[in-house]
Amino acid sequence: MASAAEVAAMRRAIALSAVGLGATSPNPPVGCVLLDPRARIVGEGYHERKGEAHAEAQALAAAGPLSAGATAVVTLEPCNHAGRTPPCRQALIDAGVKRAVIAVIDPTSRGEGGVVVLRQAGVDVETGVLTAEAQTVLGGWLAGLKNRRPVITWPYLITSHGVEALPEDTSEARLLHLNADAVLRADGTVREAVPGTHGSGILTIKDQPLGTSAAEAAMALYDGGVRHLLLDGGHDAVGPFLASGLVDHAVAYMPYGSASRRPASGLAWPLLPPGFVVASVVKTESFVRVDGERDASR
Numbered sequence: 001m002a003s004a005a006e007v008a009a010m011r012r013a014i015a016l017s018a019v020g021l022g023a024t025s026p027n028p029p030v031g032c033v034l035l036d037p038r039a040r041i042v043g044e045g046y047h048e049r050k051g052e053a054h055a056e057a058q059a060l061a062a063a064g065p066l067s068a069g070a071t072a073v074v075t076l077e078p079c080n081h082a083g084r085t086p087p088c089r090q091a092l093i094d095a096g097v098k099r100a101v102i103a104v105i106d107p108t109s110r111g112e113g114g115v116v117v118l119r120q121a122g123v124d125v126e127t128g129v130l131t132a133e134a135q136t137v138l139g140g141w142l143a144g145l146k147n148r149r150p151v152i153t154w155p156y157l158i159t160s161h162g163v164e165a166l167p168e169d170t171s172e173a174r175l176l177h178l179n180a181d182a183v184l185r186a187d188g189t190v191r192e193a194v195p196g197t198h199g200s201g202i203l204t205i206k207d208q209p210l211g212t213s214a215a216e217a218a219m220a221l222y223d224g225g226v227r228h229l230l231l232d233g234g235h236d237a238v239g240p241f242l243a244s245g246l247v248d249h250a251v252a253y254m255p256y257g258s259a260s261r262r263p264a265s266g267l268a269w270p271l272l273p274p275g276f277v278v279a280s281v282v283k284t285e286s287f288v289r290v291d292g293e294r295d296a297s298r
């Protein structure tokens with residue numbers, strides 16, 4: 001069983017992993033904390049950007065010789081394949097790590113992943129530690145693998161005029177962009193959160209108006225490496241994505257002032273699209289922000 005110190009370290013690793021959101025796709029955002037035999041943190045790291053060192057490699061580099069005999073606490077099963085960087089499971093073995101505590105098993109490893117090789121090398125491996133909590137960061141990447149399309153978030157303004165696009169120059173929009181890989185605009189152009197991250201695949205939809213083929217646009221972006229997509233548009237532009245069931249998160253921003261006026265009678269819906277339920281509500285500087293999730297009970 002994972003010790004209290006290992007569980008606590010996993011929560012830190014989960015928080016570290018979030019630094020990679022919006023920058024690691026198509027790779028997963030992963031965090032890693034190394035504990036010495038007295039349960040002190042001797043190194044930690046996260047996968048910051050596609051093509052750069054993985055979380056485990058960062059943590060091993062930080063710990064240096066203190067990696068020998070350490071426990072690696074990592075949010076995702078260490079990778080087993082040599083790609084742009086050497087496989088992490090081998091780096092852990094070579095560094096003399098004795099135990100590995102893992103939250104989420106990599107669904108692409110097909111039972112032949114890092115865990116098997118680590119165990120063969122004599123490393124004590126425990127899996128399934130804080131899996132649900134780790135999925136607060138890894139959930140988007142896992143959903144993308146399952147659905148073969150990006151997770152799609154649609155932020156919008158609810159005003160007395162109707163449902164409008166959230167202006168890109170607001171702090172609310174910038175916060176959402178930080179956590180996403182790309183923004184698909186109403187005119188069909190795509191803005192990457194990290195320019196050049198997703199190769200040329202996304203160029204294929206640049207001349208398509210958003211929504212002429214919502215599913216094709218989503219798949220083209222997935223093939224280009226996008227795992228979390230923001231839609232930038234009002235109700236009309238985003239309609240085809242909604243109708244196709246492709247919107248996963250609806251984020252409504254209601255300006256304070258709008259509550260004191262009578263809403264326009266032409267509103268498609270008062271707050272969230274049909275099929276969405278309130279997941280959380282927070283007050284920001286200028287808005288009430290409502291995060292809507294798909295109603296899982298339907």
Ligand SMILES: [Zn+2]
Pocket residue numbers: 054055056078079086087088089
């Ligand atoms: Zn790796």
